[in-house]
Amino acid sequence: EVQLLESGGGLVQPGGSLRLSCTASGFTFSTFAMNWVRQAPGKGLEWVSSFSGSGNHIVYADSVKGRFTISRDNSKSTLYLQMNSLRANDTARYYCVKADYYDGSGYYFDYWGQGALVTVSS
């Protein structure tokens, strides 16, 4: 059974930093692309960043580029999100999401963690 368990959320002041972790189990972690997707309170879903399963292809949403850093440790089956220079509008639940491909090119999110709540407030 695929499981994704996020940790590291909490309350942080504007301009502060936080690191989220996501521990995965139930699949060969190194093989699959992993993502962070966030959801502000009462709002919709926003993709944040992805890290490919093979190689080092990393992509960020414009809203976090230059402030957030995604990384992974395949030996620990763990995905990370280092968040710096946090703003009030970064307040959201951050989901760790496994991705897969179909037909060789289509990309979809097949498993989601329960999320870690990040609150940026003074």
Place this chain on the structure above:
Amino acid sequence: DIQMTQSPSSLSASVGDKITITCRASQSISRHLNWFQQKPGKAPKLLIYGASTLQSGVASRFSGSGSATDFTLIISSLQPEDFATYYCQQGYTTPTFGQGTKVEIK
């Protein structure tokens, strides 16, 4: 970025109704369109990928269709557990989601 627009933003329906949610992409995304269901306090759940392929374990009353810029999610006979918010998402380029459609009980 490719913009995804869902309609309606919300709808009220009764158990047993057939409902249709549409999703339009700002440019062609071939058939790289996925649908998710989210219930309050829960993570989103994948329903359909590749516009029309039902994810394993998802009830057959859910179906998807479309290509290029116009897509549809149909629930053929609404069940009590289907009252939720539904999101489309394009997987053609860097992912983007629709704004969501909330399905409420009439």
